Amino acid sequence: MKLIFEKSVAGRRGYLNPKADVPVKGEILSQYKRKKDCPWPELSELEVVRHFTALSQKNFSVDGNFYPLGSCTMKYNPKFTENLAGLEGFAHLHPLFPQLPSGEELVQGALQVLYEMEQLLCAMTGMDGFTLQPLAGAHGELTGVMMIAAYHKAKGNKKKYIIVPDSAHGTNPATAAIAGYEIISIPSDTHGVMDLKKLKESITSEVAGLMLTCPDTHGIFNPQVDKIAEMIHSVDGLMYYDGANLNAILGRARPGDIGFDVMHINTHKTFTTPHGGGGPGAGPVGVKKDLIPFLPISRVVKRNNGTFCLNYDYPDSIGYIASLYGNFAILLRAFAYILLLGKEGLKEVSNMAVLNANYIQERLRGRFALAFDRICMHECVFSASKQAQRGVHAIDIAKFLIDKDIHPPTVYFPLTVKESIMIEPTETESKQTIDAFIEAMFEADDLSQKNPQAFADLPQTTPICRPDEVKAARELNVNFFAHP
C-alpha cells in the first residue's frame, strides 16, 4: 500500500482553516522564518479517510480478533468509556486552569474524578496514598523507585542495589538503573518462583528494595511473598509491587496487606483502557503511609467544605514527574469501568481470568510442554520445545495462528523459558472462542508433525509475510523524506 506522501497531489486540500476575521496581518522577520514549506501531504478529506481506513484494516485488534497476548491483558474495552472521555466538559478543559488564581473552582468535576479514583485504588490495593500522574506503567515504576530513593535519602540509608527476579519485565531493571541503582538479578527455581536461597545470599544492608511482579510473568503467585517481604524489610529495604498482573488477584489479595510498600497499576491492563497500538496508558502509583511525603506534586486534596484543590506544598516530594495531572482521559475511562464493575464485578474479573487460563493450560498440556506444572493464575506459559525438535519454533506457531485470525500469544518472553509461548486469555473471552483457539493450537502441533516445512511460508492470509528485520536495522529507513 502506498504511503500517504506518495498519494499527495500539489494543491489539494483536506481541511479549510477559518477565515481571518481580524484586520491585521502578522509579520515575521525573514531571519526567523522557515525557508522551505513543510512537505506534509496534500489530499482531500475523503482520500485521508480512505487511507486511514485501509491502514486500520491491516491490524488485528481486540474488537476483531482473539488476542491472548501474554502479560498484556488484551481484554474487551467497553464502548461507553470512549463516549465519556469525549464529553466536552472534560475533553476541552485546559490543564492550566487550576493553576490560575481561584482556578480550581473551574475544574471541580475533573478534580473530583481524580480524588475519587485515588480513594477507589487505595481500597482496592490496601495502599494509603496514590498519585495518578505517571503516564504509563514504566513511568509509574520510575516514580516508585524514585520515591524509594527519596525514602532512603531522608533516613540517611546508604543503598546501592535493587533486586529484580530474572522473570521480570525488562522495564524493572531498566527503571532501577535509570533511577541510579545497580541491579541484582535473582534466578527462578525449578518451580518457577524466585530462588529464596539465592535471594537470601544477595541481601545486604545496601539493598534499597526488591521489585516483584505478583503473580509473576510465569503466571505464578509466589506463595512465599510475605517471607520475601520480611527478608527485605529486615535491612530496611522496600518492596515494590509491579502491578502488571494485578488483574489476577482483585479481591483475593491486596499488595498493601502482603508486605508491599510501593506499587503501580497499568490501567490498560487491569482496568481495560484501550491499548491504542502501544499507548497511551496510565500508571498510577500507590504507597504505604511512610512514603506519602515523597509522592510527586501536585496532589489532589479535598477541602473541609467538600470541594477539591491541588496542593503543591510538600517539601519532601520527589517533585514533578509529569507536566500535569496524569493521562486524565485514560484515568476517566478506568474510573468509569471500576464504578460499573464494583466490588463483586472486580472479583469476577480475576476469577474468570484465572479460570480461563487454567482451562487452556489443562487442555494444551498434552501437546505442548508446560513450563511449570502447577495451577496458574491469569496466564499460562508453555514451551514449544517438542515442536522445536521437529524444526517448528514458537514464532512459527505464532505465524500459524495469524492465519486462523487469532493474534498470537506472547512468544520468547519470559526469557527464563526456552521457546516460550505465554497465553493470557482474559476474562472477557467466551468458552467457544477459547475452544477454537485450543483447536488451532492442536492443528499447529499436528502440522509440526506432518509437515514442519510448511510453517516457513506462513502466514499466507496477511498482506505481508515474514519481514526482513535484519535489513530494516542495517539499511535504516525511518523517515520517508530522507529516502524519497
Added chain:
Amino acid sequence: MVPYIPHTNKEIEEMLVTIGVKSVDDLFADIKPHLAPKSFNLPSGQSEFEVVEYIKKLGAKNKLLISFVGGGFYDHYIPAAVSALVSRSEFYTAYTPYQPECAQGTLQALYEFQSSICALTEMEVANASLYDGGTALYEAAMMAIRLTKRNKIIMDGGVSPIYRKIVKTYTSNLHFEFGETAVVHGQSDREEIYRLLDKKTAAIILQNPNFFGAIDDHSDIIQKAHELGILVIESVYPISLGLLKTPAEMGADIVTGEGQSLGLPLNFGGPYLGFIATKKQFIRQMPGRMVGETVDKKGRRCFVNTLQAREQHIRREKATSNICTNVSLCAVQALIFMSLLGKEGLKELAQLNLDKAEFARQTLEKIPNVTVKRSSPTFNEFAVCLPVDASLVIEAMTKKGFAAGFPLGRYYPDMKNYMIVAVTEKRTKEEILNYAKALEEVLKS
C-alpha cells in the same frame, strides 16, 4: 453480573471439571488464607446508564470559559475526521505491533508519523512518540549526557518552567550539574549562557517560541556550543513551525516537543504526545520505539519495529530508556491531523494564529496602563504587563467568563504583574474585542 464476562454457570462447571478442581477458589490456593485482604471496601457495581449519568454530572461541574490560556497547551480546532478515524477500533484496541504481519496498519502509520515529524522539524530521524513534551525533554537531556559522556546541563529561562522542573526531578539521583539562565528582553541571554559553558557541559536546552511567547533564532548559540562539543536541544511548538525557522536550520542536535496542538484535545492534561527527533548519527542513543521500512519474504515493502536492541525488553538495565508503552494512538491521531492540514493548511494555520495574536496585541495595547512587551517578536502568545498583580486581574476576568491568561508570577516571582496571553485561530475578532473591553473594565474598578 458483568456484561463483559460471558460464561454461564454451566460453562464454568464444565471448565472446572476439565481442570480437575472443585471450585474457582481452589485455583487461588497459592494465596494462603493469611494473605487475604483486610478489607475490599468498594462500592457495588452499577449499570452503564447510572455511571454515565454520574460522570456527565461531574463533567458539567467544569467551566470552560473563553480561553486565552496557552502555556504550552493550546486550544486549536480539531477537524471531525480526526476523531472519526482514530476511533476506529482496529487502531485503538490493538497493541504494540509485536507481530508485523497483523499490525501493518499501526506500523505504517507510525512510519508516516515519524516522517511527518521529520518534515515539520527538518530533522533526519524521529521516533514513534514519547509520553509528553516534558518527559521528552528529559529523555533528550539523558540522550545528550550519554552521547557526550559529560554531566552538566544548561537550561534557558525561556524553557517551560514545568519542563525544567521535570528534568531536575528525574535527574536528582544522578549527580548532574545544572546551570539556569534568565532571559533578557524576552530572548535567550547569550552572554550568560556562554559564561556557563565549559568542558563538562553536555547540552544546552532552549525553547522556541519560549515560555513568554518570544521567537528567537538560536543559530549563534548552537554554533558556539558545537565549537565546544556541546549538544543543543530545542523544545518546539509544532504549529509555529508552519512559519518559523526550523530547529534543523538552526543546527539543533535534538528536537523535542509537545504534540498536543496536532489534533489532540486538551483533556485536562492528557493523554498528550511527546515527540523527539535528531540527527541520523545520534539515532542509536534515541530512546523509545522506532519503525523502519523493510521488505517481506516476497520482496513487498513493509514496516517493522527496528533498532530494538536499544530497548528495555532486550537490553534490560543497559537500555537507553525504561520506556515501554508510548502513545501510539496519539501519534496516529496527530498524523491524521497533519495529513488533513497538509502543506498549505499548516502554513495558513500558523499565519492565522500570528494574525489573531497581533490583533489582540494591538487591541490590548490601547487599554490605559497596559503594556505589551515588544522587545522581541512573538508567535501566538505574548506577555502583557498590568498595572497591578496579574493574579487579581485574572481572577476578576474569570467572573466575566474569560480565562484571561497565565500569571507569570506563579513561576517567575519577579514578574507578578505579568500574564501571558495566547490567541489561537479559535478566538474570533468579537471575542478578542469583548476580552479587551472586560479587561479595561476590570482595571478601572
